[in-house]
Structure formats: structure tokens, C-alpha cells
Amino acid sequence: MRRWDFVAAYLQGELEAGEVVYCHPPSGYETTGSDGRTRVCRILKPVYGMAQAGRRWQRSLFPWLQTWGFRQCTSDPCVFTCTKPIQGLSQSIIIGCYVDDLFILYSDDSANSLYSSFTNDLSSLWNVEDEGPVSNLLNVDITTDADCVLLKQGRYISQLVDTYLPEGVPTAFQRNHAPAGADLPLVIAAALDEKARGIAPDPKLRTTYQSLVGALLYCATQNPA
Numbered sequence: 001m002r003r004w005d006f007v008a009a010y011l012q013g014e015l016e017a018g019e020v021v022y023c024h025p026p027s028g029y030e031t032t033g034s035d036g037r038t039r040v041c042r043i044l045k046p047v048y049g050m051a052q053a054g055r056r057w058q059r060s061l062f063p064w065l066q067t068w069g070f071r072q073c074t075s076d077p078c079v080f081t082c083t084k085p086i087q088g089l090s091q092s093i094i095i096g097c098y099v100d101d102l103f104i105l106y107s108d109d110s111a112n113s114l115y116s117s118f119t120n121d122l123s124s125l126w127n128v129e130d131e132g133p134v135s136n137l138l139n140v141d142i143t144t145d146a147d148c149v150l151l152k153q154g155r156y157i158s159q160l161v162d163t164y165l166p167e168g169v170p171t172a173f174q175r176n177h178a179p180a181g182a183d184l185p186l187v188i189a190a191a192l193d194e195k196a197r198g199i200a201p202d203p204k205l206r207t208t209y210q211s212l213v214g215a216l217l218y219c220a221t222q223n224p225a
Contacts, residue, residue: 001133003102003133004119004128006100006127008127010048011045013056013057013059015044015056022041054099062097070093080095086117091108092114093115138222140156157219160215160216164208
């Protein structure tokens with residue numbers, strides 16, 4: 001698996017036909033014309049900061065992939081697959097699109113392979129960079145050998161422990177074999193409920209708690225096992 005990055009991806013997209021967007025001049029440019037009228041700039045390409053820039057980029061890339069021969073996955077529209085016969089042998093490519101990155105899974109990268117044909121066309125049409133083999137994708141470590149692809153989240157989980165439990169796991173937690181005690185919801189409610197405590201909850205504590213819960217939910221839902 002290799003990662004390909006689109007350089008300034010949004011600028012490689014196209015506005016829709018008839019779409020007219022204006023913006024204020026960038027800092028350093030004159031904002032008033034010689035006639036005293038306020039100057040504005042017409043945007044010719046999707047730029048970072050535009051609400052629709054990501055959508056315009058998607059509508060430029062996805063149709064091209066489908067025209068090339070890829071089929072869009074129905075369960076995950078950001079995943080595309082393509083299978084074609086090359087020199088009498090069937091070859092396949094699986095692509096995962098993540099904003100301005102393509103994660104390309106392939107079985108053959110020889111000069112006449114399907115992968116080489118695709119990446120040659122990709123490079124000729126778009127400004128892209130081959131960033132090499134993928135070792136980490138969205139905090140999932142990836143290792144490969146001749147027989148399998150191994151996915152792990154151990155390093156990410158260790159980072160969470162270092163961030164939220166810098167002094168180590170408390171002894172009380174180590175003795176508790178259950179994920180959480182039955183009274184956990186009541187303890188959380190009491191900690192965050194202003195009326196119950198008589199004081200306003202600590203904004204920093206609330207944010208830290210929400211961040212940790214989000215990180216744990218990510219681990220649970222993205223568990224490669």
C-alpha cells in the first residue's frame with residue numbers, strides 16, 4: 001500500500017458551470033479602486049476556506065476515477081476498486097480516498113502493471129506526489145509481509161495512556177477487572193452537573209473528558225481486530 005498526495009488539492013478542483021463566487025482582496029492589496037468603489041476578487045478555482053471547496057474537489061476526482069474504470073463502493077463511497085486483465089492475468093487496485101490523499105492497495109507494481117498504468121495517468125493529469133509505503137493510517141499502524149497485512153492500534157492506545165494517565169494507571173483501576181463500575185454514569189453526572197455540585201463544572205475538565213471519550217470511541221469503532 002502506498003500513499004499519494006495531491007498538492008494543493010482544492011486548487012485542482014473546478015467550480016461548477018455558472019458558479020460565481022467573490023471574496024475580499026487578500027491582505028496587502030488595495031481594497032478601493034480609483035473610482036472610490038470597494039474592490040472584490042472573483043474566485044476562479046476552489047480555494048481553502050470556501051464552504052464548498054471540498055465538495056468541488058470531490059466532484060472533480062471521483063468522476064475521473066470512475067471514468068478510468070473504478071467502481072465506487074456502496075458501503076463506503078470513499079473506497080474504489082478496479083479489476084482489469086493485464087497480459088492475460090487479472091489485476092486489481094483498491095483505493096481509499098481521504099481528503100487530498102489516495103491510499104492505493106495493489107498486488108503488482110511492475111512497469112506494465114495496472115498500478116503503473118493508473119499512477120502514470122494520475123501523474124499526467126494531476127499534481128501529485130508519491131509519499132511511499134503507508135506505515136500509519138489514521139492512528140492505525142500497518143505492517144505487511146508476503147502473506148498478510150497486519151493492523152494495530154497499540155501505539156495509539158499507549159499515547160492515550162501517556163496523555164491522560166501520565167503517572168500511570170491508578171492501582172484502583174488495575175484491581176477492577178470490569179471496564180467500568182455500575183455507578184460510573186452517576187459519578188460522571190455528579191461531576192458535570194452544576195446543580196448537584198453547587199458550582200460550575202471545570203471547563204478544562206469537561207473538555208478533557210469529552211476528548212478522552214471521543215478517543216476511546218474511535219479506538220472501539222476503528223478496532224482493526
